[in-house]
Amino acid sequence: MHDVGYVAAGYSVTLATLAAYRWHLAVRARRARRYVTAATGRARNGRRRP
Amino acid sequence: MRHLYRALTVLGSYRAQRVMGIATLAGLAATVVIGLFVVPPDATQGDVQRLMYMHVPVAWVTFLAFGVVFIASVGYLKTGRMQWDRVAAASAEIGVLCCALTIVLGSLWGRPVWGTWWTWDPRLTTTAVLLLIYVGYLSLRKVADSPARRAKWAAVVGVVGFIDVPIVHESVVWWRSLHQQATVLRLGAPTIAGSMLATLLLAFVTFSLAYGYLMAVRLRVGRLEDRSAVPVSSLSAPRARRPRRADVPASVPAPASVPADIPTSVASDSHA
Numbered sequence: 001m002h003d004v005g006y007v008a009a010g011y012s013v014t015l016a017t018l019a020a021y022r023w024h025l026a027v028r029a030r031r032a033r034r035y036v037t038a039a040t041g042r043a044r045n046g047r048r049r050p
Numbered sequence: 051m052r053h054l055y056r057a058l059t060v061l062g063s064y065r066a067q068r069v070m071g072i073a074t075l076a077g078l079a080a081t082v083v084i085g086l087f088v089v090p091p092d093a094t095q096g097d098v099q100r101l102m103y104m105h106v107p108v109a110w111v112t113f114l115a116f117g118v119v120f121i122a123s124v125g126y127l128k129t130g131r132m133q134w135d136r137v138a139a140a141s142a143e144i145g146v147l148c149c150a151l152t153i154v155l156g157s158l159w160g161r162p163v164w165g166t167w168w169t170w171d172p173r174l175t176t177t178a179v180l181l182l183i184y185v186g187y188l189s190l191r192k193v194a195d196s197p198a199r200r201a202k203w204a205a206v207v208g209v210v211g212f213i214d215v216p217i218v219h220e221s222v223v224w225w226r227s228l229h230q231q232a233t234v235l236r237l238g239a240p241t242i243a244g245s246m247l248a249t250l251l252l253a254f255v256t257f258s259l260a261y262g263y264l265m266a267v268r269l270r271v272g273r274l275e276d277r278s279a280v281p282v283s284s285l286s287a288p289r290a291r292r293p294r295r296a297d298v299p300a301s302v303p304a305p306a307s308v309p310a311d312i313p314t315s316v317a318s319d320s321h322a
Contacts, residue, residue: 003098003162010101010158011082014108017151018078018260021144022267029271035278 067270070263077256081249089249098162103249105155107257108148114261115145116184116215123208126201135201136276138208140268142187144261149181164228172221173229180218183211197276 060066085103092099122138125131156174157167168174187207194200222231242250 003096006098006158006162007086007100010104010155011086013154013158014104014151015078015082017147018264021147021264025264025267025271029267029274032271032274032278036274039278 067263067266070259070266074256074260074263077252077259081253081256084249084252089245090243092246095163098159101155101159102246103253105152105159106250107253108155109152110254111257111261112145112148112152112180113215113219114258115141115148116180116212118265119145119184119187119208120212120215123205126205127209132197132201132276135197135204136269136272137265138204139188139191140265140272142184142208143268144264146181146184146188148261149177149184153177153181169228171228172225173218173227176214176218176221180211180214183207183214187211 081103085100089100089103091097118141119138122134122141126134126138153174156177160169161167187204190207191200191204194203221227222229
């Protein structure tokens with residue numbers, strides 16, 4: 001029964017790490033997109049911002 | 051080389067990303083359910099052996115990621131194209147994450163089985179060295195002052211650092227080790243039960259998909275970050291409306307073209 005704790009911890013750490021990295025990438029993408037939009041004056045679809 | 055880059059470009063399309071993301075989620079759910087509740091526990095180790103379905107595939111992705119860093123670094127040194135550098139950087143980041151995760155999972159498995167969280171065993175030590183090499187690789191990328199120099203230095207480290215990967219893999223054969231030897235990839239039949247092998251193969255496929263998915267997302271972020279790092283003048287130059295002669299007062303000098311010290315190659319690469 002004691003071993004189940006190690007197994008649960010291992011699975012949780014793995015899934016949490018993958019999810020956290022994906023979230024981190026989403027944050028970085030959003031920030032970079034904001035910089036690019038500010039620099040070029042264009043939104044993602046290529047149109048000029050109002 | 052060209053085929054590999056073309057494959058990465060196809061994987062980077064939004065539709066492919068979506069499909070890979072959904073497949074990864076489904077694969078992870080199946081691996082967790084089968085690994086925890088369907089496959090029987092090991093006769094000797096009991097339930098703690100279920101950590102194998104996470105630890106071994108994550109270690110495989112670590113090798114895969116550093117292998118891609120090696121190929122992309124060779125590609126950069128051969129062609130000088132920034133796309134290869136971007137692939138190497140993305141793969142190294144995922145590799146470092148998986149290498150650290152491999153060590154944590156191994157530690158969680160080692161505590162109940164070996165009675166210790168950590169020991170200076172050849173496999174563990176060489177894996178820790180591998181992690182340090184690629185953390186150094188990522189740190190080096192932060193300190194270089196120009197994109198071309200950063201890419202060149204990183205490519206050299208990416209090629210030389212890969213030497214540790216076969217050493218990690220063979221460490222259990224070359225030296226006396228607490229860590230068990232290969233059970234699946236060995237000469238003759240694998241010494242593992244059929245249901246366990248099937249679950250392990252499912253986990254291998256799932257984590258490889260997860261790697262492909264994260265690579266695709268990370269490459270897209272890399273392209274955006276490269277664009278956002280370029281000075282505004284060089285980014286907007288091709289698209290911005292040039293001031294008409296009538297708009298410019300006589301006292302203001304005519305707008306100069308992009309200065310020579312601005313790395314325009316990054317901007318052009320990011321559109322490729």
